[in-house]
Amino acid sequence: MVERGDWLQTFTGKQFYxxxxxxxxxxxxDIAHALSLLCRYAGHCTTFxxxxxxxxxxxxxxxxxxxxMRLGALLHDAAExxxxxxxxxxKGHIPPYGQIELNVEVAIAEKFDLYWPIKQASIGALDNRILLDERAQIMTPTNHDWNIEGKPLSVKxxxxxxxxxESLFLRRFNELWGALNP
Known part of the structure; x- marks a missing residue:
């Protein structure tokens, strides 16, 4: 067996290199569990x-x-x-991280037969606009501009x-995956 380097033990007990x-x-x-426990904004929000x-x-x-495409949107941050x-x-100041993240995204895209790149322009635009909703609802108000173009999407x-x-994420994944794999 070829040595693949250091690995992370996942929630289900797998080795992820x-x-x-x-x-x-x-x-x-593993993705659903980890993302459900991972707080956005490095935890700097007013609520989890x-x-x-x-x-x-x-x-x-x-x-x-x-x-x-919808599955790609659901999994757009799955590498996290x-x-x-x-x-x-x-992120932009850690060049090796970008390549590592890209490699993980490729593995995820191949696993679930997603369009590449996962973060297509339409998904990126929604991701940015949702930041405006998130800022208004879960961030401490400030006068500092985030320099994000577009309008909020009015999500709650x-x-x-x-x-x-975790449960809602898995349910939605299964609905989308089932539509792709009847």
Whole structure:
């Protein structure tokens, strides 16, 4: 067996090789569980708000019947289940992280037969606009501009308990996956 480097033990007990990710290492239960426990904005919100709930909101605003595109929206931050959610202002200053994240995204895209890149322009636009809703609902008000173009999408952040966010995420994944694999 070829040595694949250091690995992370996942929720389901699998070994996930962060520097050598492969589709067979990706597990939707691990993704849903980890994202449900991962707080957005490095925890600097007024209430707990998971990446899983954020992902559900992005997917809910997709204006398409294309289940593969919708699944991509749901999984647009799935790499964070293995790599955590590094705040945007820091990501660009860690060049190796970008390549590691890309490799994990490729493994996820291959596992679930997603369009590439996962973060298509339409998903990125929704992701940015939802930031405006999130800022208004779960961030301490300030006079500082976030320099985000567009208008809020009028989504409602619920602040789901992690178990509820995980359950809703898995349910939606299964609906979309079932539509793609009848």
């Amino acid at each position: 962060l520097l050598d990710p492969r589709p067979e290492d990706v597990c939707i239960e 708000y998971s990446v899983a709930e954020h992902s559900l909101l992005v997917e809910s605003k997709m204006k398409t019947d294309d289940a593969r 289940a293995y790599l955590v959610d590094i705040p945007r202002p820091l 952040v619920r602040g789901y308990h992690p178990q509820q966010a």
